[in-house]
Amino acid sequence: MVLPVFFVRRIKKTALLLLSMLLLLPAGLTLAESPETPAKAESANSEEAARDTTDPAIAEVRALARTGAARLALSVLAKQQPSATADPAGWMRWERERIRILRHSHAWQQITDRLATLPSGIPAPFRRWAVTQRAEALIKLGQGKAAIRLLQQLIWQIPADHPELDVWQKRWRRNVMDAYLVMGASEDARLASVHYFRDYGASTQADRLLHARILLSAERADEAADLLDAGSEDPQTATLSLLAQLRSRRQTPQWVLKTLLRRIRAADLDEVIRTQLWAVMAEAAKQVGDRATVANALEHVFASGESLPSGLFKVNPDSLWKAYLEFATMVGNEAQYLIGQDAPWFEAAARARKQFPVRARSLYAFLLIKGENSASRERAAEQIVASLKARKHGGRLLQALFLQSGRFPSKGAIPLVARYVLVDVALRQSDITLASSLMATIQAPPEGADQFLWQLRRARILVMGGDHQRGAAALQALLDTQTELGREQIDRFLQVVFDLQTVRAHAAAYKLFVAVMKRTDDQKLQRELYYWMAESLKAEGDYLGAARLYLKSAMLPDPEAMDPWAQTAHYQAADALAKAGLVRDARRLFSRLLAVTRDPGRRSVLQHELQKLWLVKGNGTKPQGEAKGN
Numbered sequence: 001m002v003l004p005v006f007f008v009r010r011i012k013k014t015a016l017l018l019l020s021m022l023l024l025l026p027a028g029l030t031l032a033e034s035p036e037t038p039a040k041a042e043s044a045n046s047e048e049a050a051r052d053t054t055d056p057a058i059a060e061v062r063a064l065a066r067t068g069a070a071r072l073a074l075s076v077l078a079k080q081q082p083s084a085t086a087d088p089a090g091w092m093r094w095e096r097e098r099i100r101i102l103r104h105s106h107a108w109q110q111i112t113d114r115l116a117t118l119p120s121g122i123p124a125p126f127r128r129w130a131v132t133q134r135a136e137a138l139i140k141l142g143q144g145k146a147a148i149r150l151l152q153q154l155i156w157q158i159p160a161d162h163p164e165l166d167v168w169q170k171r172w173r174r175n176v177m178d179a180y181l182v183m184g185a186s187e188d189a190r191l192a193s194v195h196y197f198r199d200y201g202a203s204t205q206a207d208r209l210l211h212a213r214i215l216l217s218a219e220r221a222d223e224a225a226d227l228l229d230a231g232s233e234d235p236q237t238a239t240l241s242l243l244a245q246l247r248s249r250r251q252t253p254q255w256v257l258k259t260l261l262r263r264i265r266a267a268d269l270d271e272v273i274r275t276q277l278w279a280v281m282a283e284a285a286k287q288v289g290d291r292a293t294v295a296n297a298l299e300h301v302f303a304s305g306e307s308l309p310s311g312l313f314k315v316n317p318d319s320l321w322k323a324y325l326e327f328a329t330m331v332g333n334e335a336q337y338l339i340g341q342d343a344p345w346f347e348a349a350a351r352a353r354k355q356f357p358v359r360a361r362s363l364y365a366f367l368l369i370k371g372e373n374s375a376s377r378e379r380a381a382e383q384i385v386a387s388l389k390a391r392k393h394g395g396r397l398l399q400a401l402f403l404q405s406g407r408f409p410s411k412g413a414i415p416l417v418a419r420y421v422l423v424d425v426a427l428r429q430s431d432i433t434l435a436s437s438l439m440a441t442i443q444a445p446p447e448g449a450d451q452f453l454w455q456l457r458r459a460r461i462l463v464m465g466g467d468h469q470r471g472a473a474a475l476q477a478l479l480d481t482q483t484e485l486g487r488e489q490i491d492r493f494l495q496v497v498f499d500l501q502t503v504r505a506h507a508a509a510y511k512l513f514v515a516v517m518k519r520t521d522d523q524k525l526q527r528e529l530y531y532w533m534a535e536s537l538k539a540e541g542d543y544l545g546a547a548r549l550y551l552k553s554a555m556l557p558d559p560e561a562m563d564p565w566a567q568t569a570h571y572q573a574a575d576a577l578a579k580a581g582l583v584r585d586a587r588r589l590f591s592r593l594l595a596v597t598r599d600p601g602r603r604s605v606l607q608h609e610l611q612k613l614w615l616v617k618g619n620g621t622k623p624q625g626e627a628k629g630n
Contacts, residue, residue, distance in 0.1 A: 055093070057080050058093070058094070058097055060076070061073045061076050061077050061080070061097060061101075062097065062100075064076065065100075065101045065104065070101055070104070070105045073101055074098065074101060074102075077094060077097060077098055077101070080094060081094035081095070081098070082094070084119035084121075084122065085119070088119075088121065088122065088123075091119070092122070092123075092126045095126075095130075096129075098114070099111060099114070099115070099130075099133050102114070103133075103137075106140070108137040108138075108140040108141045109137075109141060111133060111134065111137035112134055112137045112138055112141065115130045115131070115133060115134040115137075116134070118130055128154065128157075128158065128168070131150055131153070131154055132154060132168075132171065132172070132175075134150060135147040135150040135151050135154070135175055135179075136175060138150070138179075139175065139178050139179050139182055139310075142182045142310070143182075144178075144179040144180065144181075144182040144183035144185075145179075145183060147175065147179040147182075148176065148179045148180075151172050151175055151176055151179065154168070154172055155169070155172055170200065173192070173196050174196070174210065176192055177189045177192050177193055177196065177210065177214060178310065180192060180311075181213070181214070181217055181309075181310040181311035181312075182310040182311070184311065186214070186217040186218040186219070186311055187218055189214050189217065189218065189311065190214050190215070190217075190218040190220070193210070193211060193214045197211055202227075205234065205237070208227060208228070208237075209236055209237065209240065211224075211227060212224045212227050212228050212240045212244065213240065213309055213311065213312055214311075215227065215244075216240065216243060216244060216247065216312055217310075217311035217312055219247075221243075221244050221246075221247035221248035222244075222248045224240065224243075224244040224247075224248075225241070225244035225245055225248045225250055228240055228241040228244055229241065230245065235269065235270060235273040236273060236276075238263070239263075239273055239276050239277055239280065242256055242259060242260065242277075242280055243280050243283070243312070246280065246283065246284055246287070253284040253285075253287040253288045254288060256280070256284045257281060257284050257285065257288070257290075257293070260277055260280060260281045260284065261281075263277055264277050264278065264281070271304055271305075271306055272306050274300075274304070275300070275301055275304040275306040275308065276308060276309070276312075276313075278297045278298075278300040278301045278304070279297070279298075279301050279308055279312075279313045279315060281293065281297040282294050282297035282298050282301065282315065282319075282323075283313070285297060291323065291326050291327040291330050292327055292358060292359065294323045294326070294327070295320065295323040295324055295327045295358050295361075295362055296358045298315060298319055298320040298323050299320065299358065299361075299391075299397060301315065301320075302317060302320060302396065302397055302400040302401075303391070303392070303393040303394070303396050303397045303400075304393070304396070305393070305396050316404070316405075317400040317401055317404045317405040318405050318406055318407065320400070320401060321365060321369075321401065321405060321407060323362075324361065324362040324365035324366065325362070325365065325366055325369065327358075327359065327362040328345075328362040328363045328365065328366035329366065331348065331359065331362070331363065332345065332363075332366070335348065339370060340372045341372070342367055342371055342372050342376045345363055345366065345367055346363075346367065346376075346379070346380075346383075348363055349363035349364050349367075349383065353387065357387055357390075357391065360383075360387060361384055361387050361388065364380045364381075364383045364384035364387065365380075365384055366380075367379075367380035368380040368381050368384060368415070369407070377415075378415065378416075378417070381415035381416075381417050381418060382417045385398065385415070385417050385418050385421055388401075389421060395421075395425035395428065395429075398418060398421060398422060398425060399422065399425060402414045402415075402418045402422060403422065403434075411437060411438055411440075411441050412441040414441075416442065417446070419438050419441060419442055420442070420446050422434075422438050423435050423438045423439055423442070423461065426438065427461070432461065432464050432465045433465050433466065435461050435465060436461050436462050436464070436465020436466065436467050437465065439458050439461045439462055439465070440462060440467060440470060442458065445458075452478065452482065452489060453492070455474060455477075455478045456475075456478065456492055456493060456496055458474055459471045459472075459474040459475045459478065459496050460495075460496045460499055462474060463496065463499045463500055463503060463505070464499060464503070466503075468500055468503050468505040468508060469505075469508070471496075471499075471500070472500060472505065472508035472509075472511075472512065475493070475496060475497065475512055476511075476512065476515065478493070479493075479512075479515050479516070479519070485516075485519055485520075487522070487525070490516060490519075490520065490525065493516065494516065494532075497509050497512045497513060497516075497532075498532075500512070501532070501535065501536060501539070504539065506535075506536035506537075506539045506540050507536070507540065509532075509536050510533055510536040510537065510540075513529050513532055513533045513536070514533065516529060517529050517533075523556055523557045526556060527553050527556045527557075527565065528553070530549045530550070530552045530553035530556065531549070531550065531553040531569055531572075533549050534546040534547075534548075534549035534550045534553065534569075534572065534573075534576070537549060538572075538576055538579075543576040543577070543579040543580035544576075544577075544580045544582075546572075546573075546576040547573045547574075547576040547577045547580065547582075547585075550569045550570070550572045550573035550576060551569065551570070551573045553565075553569040554566040554567075554569035554570050554573065562596045567593060567596070567597070570589055570592065570593050571589075571590075571593060571606075573589060574586045574589035574590045574593070574609070575609075577589065578609075578612075578613060583613050586613055587610060587613045587614075590606050590609050590610050590613070591610065593606055594606045594607065594610070
């Protein structure tokens, strides 16, 4: 591919580089496929597409994902997917399915991480598809610059005579515009769109909507209003048209507000569109100075869980904090409340709480930020958190206000009462990592909670969230503060120690088992503890130490016992001795077990183990660690 001289010069500004690329792309292409998933680009060839739909294993995974069990589908997929080295074609076919499931689940970070590196030797068509998927995931994550770097590589590297050149270039050029929008580079997006729509036109609805979004983000509302059909029955077109009419002042904010109320109440309205309508309402209400409606509308935006189109609205959780403060300030001014005298503000919030909850939350937000002392601010935090919990989708609002706001630079800066609730919200969402990071900032339980159970819960969240060292320390601290432990408490405590074993933190688990052993004289419990201690030593590679503890478990309280527990412990001890190289000791234990075992299946297993040990001895080898004369 021969490039003009100007194209190979080093250009510092990304916008100019991408614009130069776009100018080289061929004009006049018309495609029926969706630009996001063009048919040819999505499947390397027709044969692979056919295999995707007829492979019963893939069909099962796809069906599982459709039911909503995406994690189960991915788990099944991971077991079925062959290695890229042994079966590259099979690996690619399953990898495409994996990315489809992740896209449907909006797991953009997982897509980005998964496709960051690809196996060597992967064919160029699949690599091109994978890099495109990663660029689009980065755009969804708001990482426009990183996406543009990948798109630059794709645009440069595709051969000029590639049969799918047109399909790919149209897709990438749209991606470039989306990347500029998430970067807030509205003018760069507009310039790119000028050349895109010159080459392709805006014949489809998707094209017109993209063009309108770009024009609105570039503050060219008049042009957007001309482009959009104000009477369209398409919800997305109608929504953008309302926004264009508001910003171009072709309709008054009051008219827009009335129209919005009618549309938002539609029962069958898609939630994505409804969220956008609430954002338009916040903007219209702001123009008329209706602070109550601004706060209410923004609450709906951030409680919905839906994302707003990039570049279209300049709102974030800090916008909601600002709306609360402005609404509360207006209420305070009208009532002539003085800043620094919090009692009237609290009284006004309490009166409004049932009938006007947004007003109440605004007043509590004002007091949380501007309260006269820490006691007032803490009280206000308790009240706003309680009010948000009572609201539909209040958990999402709490996350937006406290986790996504610049007012709280760290999790430790979030009011404690909010952190307690945010942990629960994260757990309901199965976000153990977030719950663990929040719990790491909390040392004491909330008022009225059972100290022991809450600390156990804290430790478990830390362990399962990957912070097993802090989790183990929390368990040890809990033991140190408990003067007495009942059997039920010990059983609950051990469940969390087992979690440590599950995440392979065996050294920490062993120390805690020892600590519990010192706190009990219950021989049945001691017998169990010796066994679990042995499990951890075995996992750490200390086979001799493990064998010793397995045997202590077997012989407590009766050294001659051969009940089911003792038999299991003897078997594990023999296995550990064999791994330690003490073959003769292991053989003796297995032989003793064989002498008392009547079950045919178990006898077969024991005979097999003995045979393996005889073979080791018969080969004339001396296993590592076998003592002289053993």
